[in-house]
Amino acid sequence: MKTKIFFQALVLFLLQTVTVNAQNSISVNKEQVSKETTSNTQDITSETAKDLIPVVRFGDDIKVKLGGFFRAEYYVDSREIVGACDGLFGFFPQDKVYDANGDDLNEVVRQNFSTQATRFTATVDGPNLGGAKSKAYVEFDFSGGNTVNVRLRQAWAKFIWQKGELLLGKAWNPFADIPFPYVAGLHVGIPFRQFNRGDQIRYTFKPTEHVSFVAAGVYQTEHKSILEESSNSDIRQNPVPEFHLQWRYNSSKFSAGLFGEFKSIRPATKVTNEQKQVYKTDETVNSYAFSYFAQYLADRFGLRTGGLYGKNLGEYFQQGGYAVKSIDEQTGRRTYSTSAVTSYWLSLSWGKKWSPSLFFGYSKNLGFSDNILAGGNFFGRWQNVDHIIRVSPSLKFSHKQWTLQAELDYNSVAYGKVDYADHGKVKDTHNVSNVRGLIATTFFF
Numbered sequence: 001m002k003t004k005i006f007f008q009a010l011v012l013f014l015l016q017t018v019t020v021n022a023q024n025s026i027s028v029n030k031e032q033v034s035k036e037t038t039s040n041t042q043d044i045t046s047e048t049a050k051d052l053i054p055v056v057r058f059g060d061d062i063k064v065k066l067g068g069f070f071r072a073e074y075y076v077d078s079r080e081i082v083g084a085c086d087g088l089f090g091f092f093p094q095d096k097v098y099d100a101n102g103d104d105l106n107e108v109v110r111q112n113f114s115t116q117a118t119r120f121t122a123t124v125d126g127p128n129l130g131g132a133k134s135k136a137y138v139e140f141d142f143s144g145g146n147t148v149n150v151r152l153r154q155a156w157a158k159f160i161w162q163k164g165e166l167l168l169g170k171a172w173n174p175f176a177d178i179p180f181p182y183v184a185g186l187h188v189g190i191p192f193r194q195f196n197r198g199d200q201i202r203y204t205f206k207p208t209e210h211v212s213f214v215a216a217g218v219y220q221t222e223h224k225s226i227l228e229e230s231s232n233s234d235i236r237q238n239p240v241p242e243f244h245l246q247w248r249y250n251s252s253k254f255s256a257g258l259f260g261e262f263k264s265i266r267p268a269t270k271v272t273n274e275q276k277q278v279y280k281t282d283e284t285v286n287s288y289a290f291s292y293f294a295q296y297l298a299d300r301f302g303l304r305t306g307g308l309y310g311k312n313l314g315e316y317f318q319q320g321g322y323a324v325k326s327i328d329e330q331t332g333r334r335t336y337s338t339s340a341v342t343s344y345w346l347s348l349s350w351g352k353k354w355s356p357s358l359f360f361g362y363s364k365n366l367g368f369s370d371n372i373l374a375g376g377n378f379f380g381r382w383q384n385v386d387h388i389i390r391v392s393p394s395l396k397f398s399h400k401q402w403t404l405q406a407e408l409d410y411n412s413v414a415y416g417k418v419d420y421a422d423h424g425k426v427k428d429t430h431n432v433s434n435v436r437g438l439i440a441t442t443f444f445f
Contacts, residue, residue: 061127068120068139073440075185076111079104081434082382084317085143087112089187091317092388092411093434116143117186119153132159132166143186153197167202173223174202174216174244175261176316178293179304181347182357184394184405184440191381191388192345192361194291194308194316196223200241214246225265226314226321226379239266239284253298259291263312267322267379273332285322285336287312302349302357311338311369314380318343319365319388321380323372323424337370339380339424352398359392367425374420386414386426401444409436 058064073088080094081087087110094106119141126134139154156169171177173196181189188195202216219241248257264286271281289310296303314321320339327334343363349355364387372378394407416429 059127063125065123065125066121067123067445069118069445070115070443071117071119071440072113072115073117073186073438074111074113075436075438076109078109078435079432080106080108080110081436083187085186086114086116088114088117088143089190090185090409090436091187091191092390092413093432095384095413095415095432096430116141118142129159132161134159163206165204165206167200167204170197170199170221171202172196173198173218173242173316174200174214174246175259175289175291178257178291178306179255179295181304181345181359182302182349182355182394183347183359183392184396184407184438185392185409185436189345189347189359189361190317191319192343192363192390193306194313194318196316198222202244210249210251212246212248212250214244214248216244217241218244220265220315223315223317225263225312226381227265227267239264254294254296256294257292261289261310263287263289265312267334267336271332271334273328273330277332279331279333281331281333283334283336285312285338287322287338289313300351302347304347305345307342307344309340309342311340312380313341317381319363319380319382319385321378321383323368323379323383324377325368325370325372327373337368337372339368339383340366342366355396355398357394357396359390359394361388361390363388365426367423370423372420372424374418378424383424384415384418384426386416386429388413403442403444405438405440405442407436407438407440409438410434411436 075087075090077087077090078093081090082092082094083090096107097105099105119139121137121139124136126136128134134157136157137154138152140150140152142150152170154169154171156167156171158168159166173194176194176196178193181193183189198218199221200216200218202214202218204212204214206212242261242263244259244261246257246259249255264284266282266284268281268283270278272278287310289308291306291308291310293304293306295305308318310318312320312322319341322336322338324334325337341363343361345359345361347357347359349357365382365385389412390409392407392409394405397404410433412431412433414426414429414431416426419425419427
């Protein structure tokens with residue numbers, strides 16, 4: 001009971017207010033609060049402090065489960081890396097950059113100890129509505145970047161029928177809603193595994209116990225396509241939402257899925273020519289992608305794998321994006337071409353209490369559909385990278401709610417020169433490698 005009251009108080013402190021519209025709304029024991037706050041003769045002890053906490057009472061049809069995890073991790077990199085979230089997400093090493101003496105400026109060892117990935121969740125089972133069970137979920141953490149900020153990761157409501165589900169809100173992008181590989185690092189396989197969350201409307205149809213079909217419309221909110229950075233661009237992310245279709249198979253030991261998406265973004269609504277004249281533009285960038293995953297779970301053995309092919313997938317932390325292929329001299333109007341990427345990953349695990357695992361990932365930049373213009377006209381990720389390879393062995397020890405993990409990430413990247421006259425392909429490559437060592441402990445509650 002005390003644990004439940006503690007987490008209720010913590011959630012109230014972080015979110016400032018909690019408003020629940022249910023059959024019975026929030027009630028506060030005003031008599032106890034008044035008694036303690038008006039007393040100037042007693043110190044607040046552990047017993048009296050609990051009386052200051054507002055008592056949250058939900059309706060008979062509402063059940064709330066609070067959860068999450070505490071995570072602390074130490075990591076060290078053999079050189080400067082490309083990553084995210086203040087280095088918690090380590091992707092691959094930065095290219096070599098030389099000073100006047102010919103020394104590599106990026107050959108610097110970096111280390112950090114962080115608890116920013118600590119996370120809190122709330123799952124709410126609600127009343128039936130129109131023959132459907134209702135459910136809501138909220139999740140937030142503190143890994144917002146260089147400064148520790150509370151970040152809303154997910155917030156959705158779901159209506160569940162016998163053979164269907166309707167989800168509304170911010171959740172995993174359907175194209176990235178696949179099993180995580182067996183890794184210790186927070187990168188969870190990026191950039192080989194797609195990663196994205198966004199606000200969406202998603203319907204899941206389950207004609208049989210094992211088969212389901214998913215259709216969704218997704219708006220780019222947290223993870224967005226890389227857009228033009230110009231004071232002359234009135235940027236609009238999506239003229240229409242992203243469209244997703246899926247097929248999934250689920251059983252006790254084996255599951256698999258096939259995914260497809262279509263996306264249209266508008267990089268700008270106005271352009272400026274060399275004479276500083278402004279013109280309206282409605283040019284869009286259209287792209288598509290396909291993906292798969294498969295998972296096999298036996299008593300002690302686990303295998304997970306996945307792959308994708310697609311264009312303009314920067315918002316999924318994949319290589320590539322789109323680039324300008326022509327500019328109208330009179331109006332400044334631009335046309336665009338998209339680049340393609342393919343990536344694959346395999347993850348193996350063995351054991352229960354002591355569990356060694358191995359991850360392998362490969363990503364390849366396939367270039368653009370057309371020849372593109374040089375000089376800062378690319379919008380995406382890692383244009384000068386031809387391919388990326390990662391091998392990660394790890395070991396996990398589990399005891400009830402606690403886990404302790406150790407991992408080594410070896411990454412090799414082929415940097416090169418972009419050939420704009422040959423579909424933006426990367427040539428004359430050289431390899432740069434690094435190793436990240438990580439130790440992490442997690443307590444789930």
